[in-house]
Amino acid sequence: MNKMKTWFPVLITSIVFLLLWEAIVILFAIETWLLPSPYDILRETWEIRDRIFENLRSTFTISIFGLMSGLVLGVGIATVLYLIPFLQRIFYPFILISQNIPLIALAPLLVMWFGFGVGPKITIVMLICFFPIVVSTLDGFTQTDPTLQTYLKMAGASRWQRFIKLEWPSALPSFFSGLKLSATYSVMGAVISEWLGSQKGLGVLLTLSSKSFRTDRVFVAITFIVILSICFFIIISWIERFILHWKQNP
Amino acid sequence: MNKMKTWFPVLITSIVFLLLWEAIVILFAIETWLLPSPYDILRETWEIRDRIFENLRSTFTISIFGLMSGLVLGVGIATVLYLIPFLQRIFYPFILISQNIPLIALAPLLVMWFGFGVGPKITIVMLICFFPIVVSTLDGFTQTDPTLQTYLKMAGASRWQRFIKLEWPSALPSFFSGLKLSATYSVMGAVISEWLGSQKGLGVLLTLSSKSFRTDRVFVAITFIVILSICFFIIISWIERFILHWKQNP
Amino acid sequence: PTNEPTGEQEQTNIKEVKLVLDWTPNTNHTGLYVARDKGYFKEEGLNVSIIQPGEAGAEQMVAAGQADFGVSYQEGVTQARTQNVPIVSIAAILQHNTSGFASLKEKNIETPKNFEGKVYGGFGSPVEEQMIASLMSEEQADVKKVQITPIGNVDFFTAIKKNIDFSWIYYGWTGIEAELRGQDLNMIYLTDYAKELDYYTPVIISNEKNIKENTETVAAFMKAVSRGYQFAIEQPQAAADILIQAEPDLNGELVKKSQEWLSPRYQADATQWGTQKEEIWTNYADWMRKHGVLEGKFDAKSAFTNQFLPEGGK
Amino acid sequence: MHLSVQNISFAYGTTTIMKNLSLEVTDGQFVSIIAPSGSGKSTLFYLIGGLLQPQSGQILLESQSIVGKRGQVSYMPQSPSLLPWRTVQQNVQIAYEIRKKKPALSEIHQLLERAGLAEVAHHYPHQLSGGMQQRVAFIRTLAEDKPILCLDEPFGALDALTRTKMQNWLQLILKEEKRTVLFITHSIEEAILLSDRIYVCHASPLQVSHVFHVSIPMNERQKKHQATGWRELTQKIEEALI
Amino acid sequence: MHLSVQNISFAYGTTTIMKNLSLEVTDGQFVSIIAPSGSGKSTLFYLIGGLLQPQSGQILLESQSIVGKRGQVSYMPQSPSLLPWRTVQQNVQIAYEIRKKKPALSEIHQLLERAGLAEVAHHYPHQLSGGMQQRVAFIRTLAEDKPILCLDEPFGALDALTRTKMQNWLQLILKEEKRTVLFITHSIEEAILLSDRIYVCHASPLQVSHVFHVSIPMNERQKKHQATGWRELTQKIEEALI
């Protein structure tokens, strides 16, 4: 009942949006190569349904593994930098740098180190995903209630106990907001990483279709990128709601 | 004094890092076209110092305007979606979609609407920048202390007053963590947006240098991308510290 | 544990070889796909995987030995070699430059002289302006009267919809797409106006070390590739089908029509597919230097070789 | 300002907190409520303040229903609830801002002065002691300036001396401005000292068990135990509580 | 457990809070501190608890300096300070976790029972009334099980009845386990009821002005005002405060 109430407006809006799109494409006679209509996209999806699945699987694998390792790396870095402020001062600039190295410069080096396999691709997604988690979680730590800090300190809690029992739970809401960002970026990250030489994947589908002027297929690829990404987001929101259930009002 | 204490370790580490890099390049006789040494980069920077400045200015303009408009858009969207939860349910998926449309598909549409000027480039940076702000700020609103909510409600504060006087200040730390992410992405966003056709800019320098195998120049471009991005980050951190000064312990 | 010799034992003789493309797969690459999928490589004892490079081109990966072969173009090889990137061109896929400046028929741009007062949509390379200048100077026209607007990665068809008058395309792909769309183009080929601009694009490259140390492998590879292109020259339709089969995400219609156009142009007037002439390498490098788009020393002789073509390119 | 709570019932989920509770506060009266901890006193205030809605019953202010209507009463919460990013002075100011009234700085300063907070006017809440925070919350409530005051243990964390000071001050204000007060306290002494009427309640559900009228004259009450009738009343209330 | 505070001085920034303050709590004693709001009582606890360090002076526990050493005393903060994401039971558990002791659930339940919190053992703090939160904080402190207890207004928000219950309970525990207690209160009555010794302090800087020994026998104290000597002591303390 409640579920339906939540989903119904989204469904309606999406349908309205798609109809509007269809109408605009038809009314203004926009050519398919510029902007295909939802119907075109749907039809083309059906056409290439077999191939989409394996492309999707390939991209999914890269993004999920990249996100996972980004998560582990992000939480690890945030923890270390928070607990050892000296390291934070030193390494924060390098973490910023990591977000500003274009793929074009990174690609040859990554290929040098990891070859053309799935390794450099997951690395790229990881490099994209760990950053929002680090920034958000670090900021989350500072949200800790000082009154609670005072109590735990007075009670003789060790640094690590305070971290595990107080600071980390306090940072959870921020952590999740970082994780949601990462999840959103992970799929695009995987698509971009497929430029590093790949046979399959939505990124490959995207480039091939675009370079051979099949805009409808480009949008098929985008549709699945979006779906994958929204799935990630929803799953993480569920986990968040489950873990932060005490926040819900009764 | 305190300033020096903060900067000194970073400086030392950076120098050590650069020396190590230089040493590795020399020791393993890594060729310049693969990985230039810091000295090569420095020398090349000096060589093309005139051209760098105008490239830098162009990218700076795009990224600052993009960041600003992303900031305004992000705060606006977060506000509207928070105050009208119904809209949040409806539009959140579309905001996610906006982060998953690859440039390859967006470019033709943007060009159709804005032509080849600076418009579509700022739009791209804006689209990149508004998202972390929306996600973080929305999560920040939920950090509001319910006790304070109770008081303000009882005192008869209007919805808007509660928003302005309580929820927005409560969300500020999260907002800043989103803004810092956006700032970091804005420069890379500007670089990427220059693929939409540009005469100047670090992105242009990057691609041209890469295409003509001037890896040293590629790294010069990256260096300035990183510097620009770190500057943004530092400035925002300053503003954050200034606005959230009440958080500092005395 | 002892490893029982199995039937796969003899496959250890098969050499793993990586080939990096220059762009997304297209009809320029048909011969390579034919050689792979018709088993020509297998017959030479090679197992070739074809890799798409994305944004970071093939040259550095080949130079660094991460890939054994790659697809590049003459200008790229020239630039790379002046920067000491040790790559060598081992075959020209197309004998003549099929690129040129395209515009919509109704713009009436029929000769370089008509460029005056028009808007050129470029991707931002300094070579472009020199290119246009070269063509225009043949007709005493002034390049200063051309407005150059960078369009970056925006495709030709979008660009000409939005106040761009002409742009630089490869007819074999984008031009054919225009035909498919029923869009009439005026095409000004570079080769028609400046001989020195008839450079090789694309070419197959390998690195210097490979050429010196794995001569047999390179020869075997090129033998198979030659057969592949020979097949593509002789049977365009079948070759196109192989490419479509291999890369089903390509636009099949476009591939077929493009293949038809391109097949006779692989070998063109040459004695054999793939041969390269020194004067073409020298001329273009000279042209580049003259127009200030090439820094550093360039030795044409070491930039290419015909030695791996069957019968040494004679 | 006549406040009338009529037969209200309320439950958090399935836990019934109050059932058919009725109370009256007539104009200008000072009414105290003494009830066990966790019995629902704060909840009653949330109902009066319009934050929560009773499952049944009526709440009338001057014969007008104020069920679900906020901002009708001045409310002081049990925990200070100060905005951490505002200084003491700014925290008091918010009471004016909510009413969209330009706050007279002098007025705020007078209030701060009287509560002994003038020196810390520009401190942030986290720099204050617990008692000081409570005082800030108290004067913020006064600044809200509604005809009826709902005070949830306003002097809970104050030392005897400060407490007496604040009590005296409250009496003074009431004498001057004649406001109606509904007062939650856990101190019988404080209740007798300040009230016209005392409701003693028992819990689960919250229900008035006894009503006491305090007939000791105001000017006698300062004497506390020495005042006539004080001791008897104290004893009666203590007995009622058990 | 002998606690000795010797000539400590402390200032927040430039605001001097205490200067050469000395206190003694001998083994098994119950010592109360009554001082004005904002005078520095909580700060004193932070100093004893090792959270802050005095600018000069010594704090000795059994002749060992505990300046800057944490976890030496059981501490109950002025505000409940419960972890919002833990239920009542889990909040009490943390006291065991910090000592890395496997908490005996039955033990926790016994404590909860005695504080009248058994029913809300699985509630979250935000579902509790102010008084209940304070009770949770109180039993959490007991569960810390250090030889010396520092209680910062433990019964501040409790109604008279619950308060008496908790006071009795505290006395019972002290009789059984003989713990040493340093107690901050603003209620003179409470101080007399529970203490062996009462320090009355004045503020700016915090300084002991009077020390009172409570010689009323324990079993007489329940009678309060009726107990011999109660009224006189109350009066003396009140006078000392002014």
Ligand SMILES: Nc1ncnc2c1ncn2[C@@H]1O[C@H](COP(=O)(O)OP(=O)(O)OP(=O)(O)O)[C@@H](O)[C@H]1O
């Ligand atoms: N949000 C809530 N959800 C569920 N139960 C709640 C909630 N808030 C309060 N309660 C319960 O309602 C009862 C009454 O709470 P309330 O805060 O009104 O008590 P109180 O009389 O003010 O107590 P105190 O004097 O200790 O402040 C308590 O038993 C409490 O556990």
Ligand SMILES: Nc1ncnc2c1ncn2[C@@H]1O[C@H](COP(=O)(O)OP(=O)(O)OP(=O)(O)O)[C@@H](O)[C@H]1O
């Ligand atoms: N972090 C701080 N920075 C500056 N001043 C502070 C800080 N904490 C407390 N103070 C000041 O120190 C003084 C003593 O505070 P403290 O909390 O110790 O008082 P207290 O005696 O416990 O009062 P109460 O009984 O009201 O809780 C107060 O005047 C307060 O303003």
Ligand SMILES: [Mg+2]
């Ligand atoms: Mg209450």
Ligand SMILES: [Mg+2]
């Ligand atoms: Mg205190």
